[in-house]
Amino acid sequence: FDRFKERLSKTRTAISDGLTGLFKGGRKIDQELLDELEELLYTSDLGPLAGELTEDLARLHKRGELKGEEDVRQAMRAKLLAKLEGSGGGDPVMTAKPTIILVVGVNGSGKTTSIAKLAHRFQSQGKKVILGAGDTFRAAAADQLQIWAERNGADIVRQHKDNADPAAIAFDTCSAAIARGMDVAIIDTAGRLHTQSNLMQELDKVRRVIDKKIPGAPHETWLVIDGTNGQNAIRQAKEFTAAVDVTGLIVAKLDGTARGGAVFAIKDELGLPIRYIGTGESLELLEAFEPEPFVDAIVS
Ligand code: GDP
Numbered sequence: 001f002d003r004f005k006e007r008l009s010k011t012r013t014a015i016s017d018g019l020t021g022l023f024k025g026g027r028k029i030d031q032e033l034l035d036e037l038e039e040l041l042y043t044s045d046l047g048p049l050a051g052e053l054t055e056d057l058a059r060l061h062k063r064g065e066l067k068g069e070e071d072v073r074q075a076m077r078a079k080l081l082a083k084l085e086g087s088g089g090g091d092p093v094m095t096a097k098p099t100i101i102l103v104v105g106v107n108g109s110g111k112t113t114s115i116a117k118l119a120h121r122f123q124s125q126g127k128k129v130i131l132g133a134g135d136t137f138r139a140a141a142a143d144q145l146q147i148w149a150e151r152n153g154a155d156i157v158r159q160h161k162d163n164a165d166p167a168a169i170a171f172d173t174c175s176a177a178i179a180r181g182m183d184v185a186i187i188d189t190a191g192r193l194h195t196q197s198n199l200m201q202e203l204d205k206v207r208r209v210i211d212k213k214i215p216g217a218p219h220e221t222w223l224v225i226d227g228t229n230g231q232n233a234i235r236q237a238k239e240f241t242a243a244v245d246v247t248g249l250i251v252a253k254l255d256g257t258a259r260g261g262a263v264f265a266i267k268d269e270l271g272l273p274i275r276y277i278g279t280g281e282s283l284e285l286l287e288a289f290e291p292e293p294f295v296d297a298i299v300s
Helices: 003-009 009-022 031-043 048-064 070-082 111-124 139-152 165-181 196-215 229-241 261-269 292-299
Strands: 099-104 130-133 155-158 184-188 219-226 248-252 276-277 286-290
Touching: 003 009, 003 292, 009 031, 009 070, 009 292, 031 048, 048 070, 048 261, 070 292, 099 111, 099 165, 099 196, 111 130, 111 139, 111 184, 111 248, 111 276, 111 286, 130 139, 130 276, 139 155, 139 229, 155 165, 196 229, 196 261, 219 229, 229 248, 229 261, 248 261, 261 276
Parallel strands: 099 184, 099 219, 130 155, 130 184, 219 248, 248 276
Antiparallel strands: 276 286
16 A cells, blocks of 8 residues: 555645645635635646535535544545545456457557556466557557567567558457467557547447457457546547447556546546556556545545
C-alpha cells in the first residue's frame, strides 16, 4: 500500500496535503474555505464532481455535522468511495482458452506499454501469452511491442510492413493462440485520430474477424485512457465507447500527474469498470484497480 501511495503521490499532495493546507492556522469551515476546496478538487480533475462534493459538504456543515478537517476528510472519503461503487476491476475470469483481449485507445495514451504490462502480469500468473501487433499504422508500435515480447519471452504475431491489414493480424493471432495452446491473446489496435470514422470501422472489422475465428471473442475489449488528460481523454473515450463494445478501462500514467481525480470523472461519465491503473513506465507498474486503496491513497 505504501508503494501505491508513493506512486500516486502527486495527486495525494494535491488533494490530501491540499486539504491540510486549507485548515492551516486553525481556519474554521466557512464558504470561503469550501470554495477553495472546490478549486483544489477542480484542479485535480474531478470535473463536475468537484462542485457536487463541496455542495454536499456545505449541506453537512449547515447541519452542524462537520466540525473540522478530519470530518471533511471522512466525508470526502465516503463520497468518493460511493462514486466508485461497482467500478473495481482486476483480472477477468478467464474461462475461455484462449481468452482474447482486444486493446483500443488513441496514440500516446499508453496503450503499447499497458499491453506489455498486461502480458507481464498474466505471465507471472503462469499463463501463456501471445501478443498481436495490430497497430499496423505505426511500424514503431509493432517494433516496441516486439522488444517487450522478446524481453518477456512472450510470443508475438506481427507483419513487417506499414499498413498491413490489422484484421489479418488479429485473425493470425487467434489462429496462433489456438495452435500453440496459449491461455491469453492480447491484440493491439491502431489509435490514430485524424480519420476517426475509418478507425472505428477498422476496429469493428477486427472485432468481427476475431468473432468469426473464435465465436464469442473478443472476450474483453479494454480502452486505455491517458490519466493525465482528464476531460479531454473522456471526450475521446466516448468516441470509442460509442463505436466499440468496450468492457473495461485501463487508466495509464496516474503516477505522473496531480490530476488523478480524473478517475472519478472517468467512472462517472463512462460508467465502465476500471480494470487497472498504470502507475509508472516499468513492467510491474500496473495495478488492479480497487476503489478503497485508491481513495485512501489520495485523501486519507
Ligand atoms: P501508445 O502510443 O498509446 O502505444 O503509448 P505508449 O505505450 O508508447 O506510451 C506513451 C508514453 O507514455 C511512453 O513514454 C510510456 O513510457 C509512457 N507511459 C505509459 N504508461 C505509463 C504509466 O503508467 N506511467 C508513466 N509515467 N508513463 C507511462
